[in-house]
Amino acid sequence: MSNIYQPDLMTITKVIQEAPGIKTFHLKFQDEEVANNFSFETGQFGEYSAFGAGESTFCIASSPTRPEHIECCFRETGKVTTALANLTEGDTIGFRGPYGNTFPLDDWKGKNLIFIGGGIALPPLRSVIWNCLDLREQDGRFGHISIVYGARSVQDLVYKREIEEWNQMENVTMVKTVDPGGETDDWDGHVGFVPHVLENDFKPDPENTVAIVCGPPIMIKFAFEALERLGFKQEQMVTTMENRMKCGLGKCGRCNIGSVYVCIDGPVFTATQLAALPNDF
Amino acid sequence: MKTATLNKSDIGKCIDLLLQADLRVIAPRLQPQVDEDGPDALEVLTFTEVKSGEDHQVGEGLLPLNGVKEFLFAKHEPLFAYEKRGKKIEIIPVHHEYPQTVIIGVRPCDAASIASLESVFSDANAGFEDPFFTERRSRTTFITYSCTAPDSSCFCTSVELSPDSAKGSDLHLTEIGDGRLHVEVITKAGEAVAKQLQDLLEGEGDQAAREKAGAEVTEKLTRIRDSAPIMEWLMDTANFDDEMWQRLGEKCIGCGACTFVCPTCHCFDIVDENKGSKGYRVKFWDSCQFDHFTLHASGHNPRDWQYKRYRNRFNCKFKIYPEKFETPGCVGCGRCIRACPVNLDITEYMAEVAHKAANPNAMKADPDFE
Known part of the structure; x- marks a missing residue:
């Protein structure tokens, strides 16, 4: 039984303080097989977890043309991002993804x-x-x-x-x-x-x-x-779009704009697509 | 389709036979909700596991408070456990029990909701399968029971169902008078259960009596009966900014009761429940009626007013479910109406939308209205 809610483990290989309260992590999968099977396209996002605090949604901030590691960049705002910000090089985080559509x-x-x-x-x-x-x-x-x-x-x-x-x-x-x-x-x-x-x-x-x-x-x-x-x-x-999400899988019901789920149908939209959506974002 | 008859008084024996076959049996029971011995003791009809055929209220009362949702989509579910060891994390799978289960005494509205939940949690939705839901679903059989006495909050006939509908049922029971039940085998799972009960089932059912009984009960439902124009009206995004949403939704206090009793509401949250270096990641019921549900980290909230949150719920029932998941979002059980502390009534919205859909120029610009 595969568990869609279970993250893969990644090691933080580098931490960069980008600006006050904003950090970049360089991340590498701990399991070699997971690392070899992983691929993503630009525009996709992931669910990053600080174990003990929960999960947060960020895009993948690095380019698929530079696959040696993936990067995320986040601002310390709530419980999860604060816990993430307290982690240092060598620490482990969880990652689920990549989710969502891509830039065309x-x-x-x-x-x-x-x-x-x-x-x-x-x-x-x-x-x-x-x-x-x-x-x-x-x-x-x-x-x-x-x-x-x-x-x-x-x-x-x-x-x-x-x-x-x-x-x-x-x-x-x-x-x-x-x-x-x-x-x-x-x-x-x-x-x-x-x-x-x-x-x-x-x-x-x-x-x-x-x-x-x-x-x-x-x-x-x-x-x-x-x-x-x-x-x-x-x-x-x-x-x-950067709507609040929990599952990233089209199930938890909070990122929708009308019948469009940002996690599944987005996050990338054209202005034409947005104009057709109800005023709920 | 195979049919039979059953004595209503033999339902307890049916439960005992199912228990003897090592099945977990869930049935409506009157359960004390407050201090059992105290002065405020209050018994409420609730779906709960039963251990004996003597403890059940199948076919009595109207609807159990909780519906069958929690037996497929758990209120609180550990997804996995984790343990921190220095800089390393170990993820430990959680062992869940998925006993073979029969839920007996399910009303047609609740039975119809199962397909809706399935359309969200199965891999038909974007290819992601919630294994906890599907494991339970595949081990659960539903014995449904036609309604006999709908109340003033019921409106299943407004959402293309009926009090004797067998939609979503495996084995369907309908009272046909003289203490007899008409039994219909609907699915293979229902056939398997019928086999367990074969000593109590007799001959063939009485289809004519079953249809007559269903029609008589259907007549008792008086609320509006056509929801087809509602979705069409909601599909026009201009109506998303209609004045009605604020006017009708203003009294909503955002308690979320409607969502927790709703058989099709599927929203959940995921958090870590942590103690020291160990913990569980858990998924548990959440509600789109809460103000922080859609709150962004930046402070921006797409649904910053309560009426917008109620508008989302209504749209979810009559537009999002049918459009995105291709299943009904509302089964007309009326629980949200009964549970609402401020008497907010979803059928008032339905009536208003139906009226607006039929009279596109009504309610606009009344110069005397202030």
Whole structure:
């Protein structure tokens, strides 16, 4: 009898403090057979457990093109994430997954890509950003790649080293911003909310372009509105939802938006799909 | 279909025969709910394991408080145990008993709910099979019993069922007068049980009397009788923002009683119950009526008002279940109506939606209404 609720065990091989209260874990499966059979695609998520505290849902923040380990990135917020944050290198966590659908990379061939994220919403995008960068390096299958990322303040930005790395890359435009009041004296990025900077400073051309948005529901709403004013059509806009989940298996009943279960039917949705859903997110 | 008759007074003997065959028997029983000897002693009809044919109230009263859900989808279920040893964790499987079980005296509404739960927990749902549910389901046989006296909260005829329906049944019993029961073998599992009871079963049933009895009881149900337009109305996402949800849902206090007595509600939570370095990961019943049910870590809550939570429950019954799981979300048992402390009545919503569906311009812009 296989138990869908039982996680596989993983060792934390590295802990990175990304920002205050935000950590990245590098994880490796302890069982060799599980490790060999594991594969995932960008956009999918997992249920991570701190034994004794419970499970939390995060995306897989690393790219499937870099399979030596998987990464997750989380903010210390509640009981489980606090227990996870207290773990150190060599400790064991549980992992169930990968669950959910994936970013439609095949549909993006030959197109320019804009990734738009706020705060702790960069980790889901980071997986697909590296996936697209690596594939473009291999065979040039995507056009120009832009990344618009903002956080409340300079110190709250996650993946600071990688933001600089993307900034230096050819055919990549890195637009970084912090909320008003969050800037420092030596800040060289924009100041303003992500949708505002997107619409008024960056002003991307919608021609042959797909925009991928991740953030809290309010940011997704304003980013979609800004993109529409820039001339983007709904089918050019993609997002990934972050509803509360417990099982990830379409059974526990809390991530639904109408008849759509984010864990099974998502988490990746186009703006067209979201527009057809009831106003419940 | 094989039929027979049975003396109603022989049900206790049936239970004894099943017990002698080493089956676990669950039946409706009057159970003290408060201090047994105290002044507030209160007996409530409850599905519970019985050890003797003398202890049962099969065919008496209307509906047991709990329904059969908890015997398939446990209220509280350890999924596995874990033990921390330094930096290592050991996961230890939990041994569950899945005894071969017969539940006798199940009313048609409860029997119809089994297929709905199965559509959520079986691998038909996204390929993920809840093994705890399916192990129990495969070892449980349902002997159903047509209703004789529905009450004012019953509305099974509004959701395409009837008080004598055999849907979801393995072996179906209907009172046909003179202390006799008409017995119908519905499934192979029902046939196996009938074999255990063969000394008590006589000849053939009386189909005409059974149909007459069913029709007579069906006549006693007076609530609205057509739920077909409800789903159609709910499918229009514009109606998700209809004024009705807030107006009717405002009195809901979010206690969740409706969800815990509901035979089709399937929501659960998963937590660790920990003691020192050991513990269990457990799954247990939860309710979409609670405010933290959908609360995001960021503080955002998609269902931040109680009426939105009730709206989700109504949509789950009449849209999500039929659309996503292709099974009925509501079986009309009326438990949510009886249990509600503020008399919130799901059939009021149904009537209102049916009215709105039939009169698309009614209730809009009444200039005198404030």
